[in-house]
Amino acid sequence: MEIAGIFKYLYEKLASTGLSQAWVDIISYSVAALIVFGFLAVVALFLVWWERKISAHIQQRFGPMRTGWHGWLQTIVDMLKLIQKEDITPATADRPVFYWAPIVAFVAAFMAYVTIPFGAGLIVSDLNIGILYIIAITTFTIISLLMAGWGSNNKYALLGGMRSAAQVVSYEVPMVLAILSVVLFAGSLSMVQIVESQAKIYQWYIFRLPFGPIAFIIYLIAGTAESNRTPFDLPEAEQELVAGFNVEYSGMKFAMFFFAEFVNMFTIAAIGTTLFLGGWQGPWLPSWVWFMLKTLALVFVLMWFRWTFPRLRVDQLMEFSWKFLLPVSFANLIIAGWMKYSKWFNW
Amino acid sequence: MSEYLAIIIFLFVGIGLVLFTFFLSRLIRPANPYPEKTQNYECAEPPIGSSWIQFNNRFYIFALIFVIFDVEAIFLFPWAVAFGQLGLYALVEMMIFIFILLFGLFYAWKKGVLKWV
Numbered sequence: 001m002e003i004a005g006i007f008k009y010l011y012e013k014l015a016s017t018g019l020s021q022a023w024v025d026i027i028s029y030s031v032a033a034l035i036v037f038g039f040l041a042v043v044a045l046f047l048v049w050w051e052r053k054i055s056a057h058i059q060q061r062f063g064p065m066r067t068g069w070h071g072w073l074q075t076i077v078d079m080l081k082l083i084q085k086e087d088i089t090p091a092t093a094d095r096p097v098f099y100w101a102p103i104v105a106f107v108a109a110f111m112a113y114v115t116i117p118f119g120a121g122l123i124v125s126d127l128n129i130g131i132l133y134i135i136a137i138t139t140f141t142i143i144s145l146l147m148a149g150w151g152s153n154n155k156y157a158l159l160g161g162m163r164s165a166a167q168v169v170s171y172e173v174p175m176v177l178a179i180l181s182v183v184l185f186a187g188s189l190s191m192v193q194i195v196e197s198q199a200k201i202y203q204w205y206i207f208r209l210p211f212g213p214i215a216f217i218i219y220l221i222a223g224t225a226e227s228n229r230t231p232f233d234l235p236e237a238e239q240e241l242v243a244g245f246n247v248e249y250s251g252m253k254f255a256m257f258f259f260a261e262f263v264n265m266f267t268i269a270a271i272g273t274t275l276f277l278g279g280w281q282g283p284w285l286p287s288w289v290w291f292m293l294k295t296l297a298l299v300f301v302l303m304w305f306r307w308t309f310p311r312l313r314v315d316q317l318m319e320f321s322w323k324f325l326l327p328v329s330f331a332n333l334i335i336a337g338w339m340k341y342s343k344w345f346n347w
Numbered sequence: 348m349s350e351y352l353a354i355i356i357f358l359f360v361g362i363g364l365v366l367f368t369f370f371l372s373r374l375i376r377p378a379n380p381y382p383e384k385t386q387n388y389e390c391a392e393p394p395i396g397s398s399w400i401q402f403n404n405r406f407y408i409f410a411l412i413f414v415i416f417d418v419e420a421i422f423l424f425p426w427a428v429a430f431g432q433l434g435l436y437a438l439v440e441m442m443i444f445i446f447i448l449l450f451g452l453f454y455a456w457k458k459g460v461l462k463w464v
Contacts, residue, residue: 021349029353033360083372091385092397107361114353125353132424133354154387155398166406169413176420184427247388252372256365315463318409322461326416326452330445333423337438340430 002286004121007032032124036113044262048075051303058307079255087251090153097151101144102249102256108140109263116270117191119280119288130191131179134271135172138226141264142168145245148257152248160244163234163314168226170321175222177329178215181336182275195279206276208345211336216276218329220298223268224305225321227261231309232317269298408460412452419448 015024049064049072056063064071089098115130117123127133142165149161182205186194198204205212225232234241241247246257273279273294282290312320339345387394426433426441455461 025349025352026356029356030360032353033357034364036357037360037364083368084376085372086377086379087372088380088384090387091382092387103362103365106365107358110361111354111357114357124357125350127350127354150399152387153398155389155394158398158400158402162402162406166409169410173413173416173420176417177423180420180423180427183424184430187428187431189424189428242388251376252369256368318463319461322412322452323456327449330449334442334445337430337441341435341438 002120003288004119008121029124036124037110040110040113040263040266041259043266044259045075045079047262047266047299048078048258050299051306054300054303055307058304082255083252085251087253088248090248092153093248094151094153097147098248099151099253101147101151102253102260104147105141105144105260106256106263108137108144109260109267111137112267115191116267117195117274117279118291119286122280122288123192126190126192128188128190130189131183131194131271131275132189134191134267135176135179138264138267139168139172141226141260144260148245148249152245154248156241156243157245157247160241160247163241164228164245167228167232167234167317170318171222171225171232171325174218174321174325174329175226177326177333178218178222179271179275181211181215181333184333184336184340191274191279195274195281198278199281201278204276204278208339211332211339212276214328214332215336216272218325218332219272219276220301221325222321223272224302225317227264227268227302229265229302230306231312233306233311234314234317265299265302266295269295269302272298405463412455412460415451416448419444 011024011028014028015021019027052074053063053070064074067073067077089095112134114124115127115133117126145164145168146161149158149164152158182194183189185205185208186197188194188197201207206216207213246254249257270291273291277294277298279294280287280291282293285293387398389395422444423441426437430437
């Protein structure tokens with residue numbers, strides 16, 4: 001069953017009430033924003049539980065088992081606990097910066113969902129600069145990490161914030177270049193048109209040898225680094241920086257950072273699905289089911305990374321990006337350009 | 348223009364929802380700060396000095412290199428979108444552009460700027 005029809009029906013109902021077009025747009029976008037927020041809250045709660053279960057099973061444990069069937073209520077209970085926790089601001093902190101950091105972190109992650117296609121027609125607004133907008137808006141996460149690190153006036157937090165800024169900045173360039181090779185073939189920045197250019201399974205960009213798989217792997221590595229996850233989780237390395245930029249945060253502010261982190265992970269997987277795995281396209285099942293299946297599969301891969309690889313050293317991390325990923329992604333882009341020019345793919 | 352309206356609305360709804368959850372938790376959470384509690388965390392010791400210090404200028408150099416390559420990536424976006432209509436001339440020209448910047452990267456590499464110490 002396609003969900004897009006329901007929204008279209010509701011939009012036409014709203015338009016037929018005689019409100020002016022501007023108000024119809026404002027109301028429908030606000031409702032869409034609330035729906036996306038609700039969806040992300042459910043997804044984040046599910047992903048936290050899923051990550052705990054996956055990590056437990058990889059380490060031959062059970063993970064949460066007591067609250068609900070196999071502990072599925074655990075994260076909901078955790079959230080209810082966090083909302084009741086006292087919110088402590090350090091006396092020497094820079095208060096406004098400290099206060100706004102989690103808000104920036106969440107809003108930067110949330111605003112990417114303006115133009116992520118969840119299914120055929122299931123997109124809030126198909127911007128013609130789609131993927132460029134997403135890259136631009138998700139980069140604001142760096143600012144929130146720096147704000148948290150600086151605002152806390154804590155040495156661990158500052159170190160974590162600086163490190164994560166350096167890391168995210170370094171992996172941004174290979175990621176953008178990997179995305180560019182897809183844009184080159186799709187000939188458009190719009191997310192919907194990128195998905196529509198991969199109608200058949202052999203047209204998925206991951207299967208377009210030789211540039212596709214390379215771009216996908218670069219994207220996945222850079223995406224893992226962008227979302228600050230192991231093996232690139234130096235900003236919050238528990239053993240040396242206790243928790244990095246969020247040491248001083250407690251209560252709802254801490255929860256917002258956590259929420260934003262899981263939303264970011266879902267964004268990385270959703271963009272990977274859209275660009276390389278054919279987005280919502282697939283036989284038999286409704287389009288949004290295909291999108292969710294592919295995205296959750298990518299999320300699973302990211303979690304699998306986390307519980308399989310050891311953490312890199314900070315110098316290895318930076319040199320891997322600048323001395324290996326960057327030249328490779330430039331070479332890949334030139335190969336993609338040559339393939340496009342020579343009409344390598346006739347389909 | 349109306350499709351860009353969604354961005355502004357998402358911005359305000361996002362900020363509003365976060366502030367709303369902060370407000371909601373303010374209603375039910377305890378608030379009992381005292382000097383020991385609001386002290387900065389430093390492994391249970393009283394913190395020594397401020398942490399607003401001068402940091403390693405390595406970060407600054409990497410930020411500079413990043414700006415160069417990110418601006419380059421922004422230049423590549425219109426090229427990539429329009430590439431289908433441009434043909435060989437655009438490909439060769441962009442290769443020259445990329446090679447000039449890669450030459451800069453290798454220069455920085457040989458100078459030891461990319462080494463993280």
